[in-house]
Amino acid sequence: MGAMVLRRIGEPLAWEERPLPQPGPGEVRLRVEACAVCRTDLHVVDGELPGGPLPIVPGHEIVGRIEAAGPGVALIPGSRVGVPWLGHSCGHCPYCAEGRENLCDAPQFTGFTRDGGFATHVVADAGYAFPLESLIDPVAAAPLMCAGLIGWRSLKMAGEGRRIGLYGFGAAAHLLAQVLRWQGREVYAFTRAGDGAAQALARQLGAAWAGGSDQMPPEPLDAAILFAPVGALVPLALRAVRKGGRVVCGGIHMSDIPSFPYSILWEERQILSVANLTRADAAEFLALAPRAGVRAETTTYPLARANEALDDLRHGRFQGAAVLVP
Template sequence: MRAMVLEEIGKPLVMVERPISDPLAGQISLRVEACAVCRTDLHVVDGDLPQPRLPLVPGHEIVGVVEAVGAGVDQARIGRRVGVPWLGHTCGTCFYCRSEAENLCDAPLFTGYTRDGGFATNVVADADYAFDLDPAGDPVALAPLLCAGLIGWRSLKRAGEGRRIGLYGFGAAAHIIAQICTWQEREVYAFTRPGDVTAQRFARELSAVWAGTSDEAPPELLDAAIIFAPVGPLVPRALQAVRKGGRVVCGGIHMSDIPAMPYALIWGERELLSIANLTRQDAREFFEIAARAGVHTRTSVYPLDEANAALDDLRNGRLSGAAVLVP
């Protein structure tokens, strides 16, 4: 198999040849069809997230076909198309796992961070954390749903039932969740980095009722805001944009420091929440909702050996939608 490997933090990935690993008990082996590139991959490669397992194959928005199964896994899964997300394993015994909060597990494994991921031609995953996908679907279009979609969905659930939803950072996650919001008959207000007219135009194409820069105030107070951009100063701006009793949800795994802010921004029973990982229940809900809503993803395709270019384009804001690697 071929894989793009992170050997040293802050250095480009390196293409290597490896033997294909046999699946252990409870595992499946996949031939990768597509793997989307997530901002979390940037946080891993750039060293924002501590102690990744090195050397490491990044990538956690994996679509592939099952080629082999380990002991205890139904042989009928061979030949099926499945998706493998960020949450790759949980202990099942800690307080959080026993409280239906496996996303907060004390001893998890994360795909493309503490175990090898999908920037490769083949990958091994836990069978219980791989989800059956539409066999007739386009693997490139499906790949961004495995994290951008799932984390976006969990963020939207935490945002509540409000009608006016602000999305800060209109990238892979926001362009998926904007479609869900429109299907739910909510209003989307899109906030982009200053000068990014392309992202603003993209948001309007997806039925956003307003699109502007992150330093602008929306024309109406929001019921809730979701921050996908890893930019701490957006937190006080979003709090200022929501009504009393509104919520601001931080949807990323990493964010720069939140600046000091006056208590008045959170007074009025405004809530500030964070999202951590996902649960398998989130996935079961989301894939059904995405199909009913007719979600489509905008993607830019890169061959596997151009993973560094895809990461660099994401890092520098040159993408509209999601980058997807295809072996």
């Protein structure tokens, strides 16, 4: 098998030929069909998420076909599955016992603490390999495995409000906007100042308004979801939401949040963070996405050009999501 490997923080990924991995008990080996490139992958390769082992194969928005299954696995070889960021939970800590496996005390993360999908093959925990037979395009399905799932969990935490602001109109936001419009809610898209292409995509997807992240929306928001990893957006979003509104931080990493006056938090506004996902989130979203007609805007790259895809993501050179195709 071949893989793009992070050997040292700050260095480009390097191509390696490796022996074909064998699945252990409760695991499956996939032949990777597509793996989307997430901002979290940038946090991994840039060293902004400390503690992961090296070398590591990044990538956690994986779609592939099962080639082999270890003992105790009911999934059928040949079937298509998707593998997300949360790649394993212990099943017995207090959080797992409460059904909050996203907060597991002994988790494994795909592409961070276990090898991920920037490769021709990957071994995954069968409990975190979600059937995708209803999604026939692996390239379009790959961004759903993180951008879609984290967007969905963020929306659940944002509540049932009608006017929803999305800060950072990239992979997650452009998928979530489609869900919001299907639900009959209003989308307010906030982008980098002057990013006309992202604003045009937001309007194309039905946004009621699109503007710079330094602007105020024309109406107070019921909730705001931040996908851009920029802590300075938190006070701006607090000013944009109504009394009792929520600001949800959807990323795993964010720059420091600057100090802000208590007056913009007062009146029962809330700041919430999202951590990982649960399998229930995946079941809900993957059933909903086809009904809502969710379709990812994608730019494809050969696996060997993973470094180029990461750099293009870092500099905002495409709309939607980048997807590696082995």
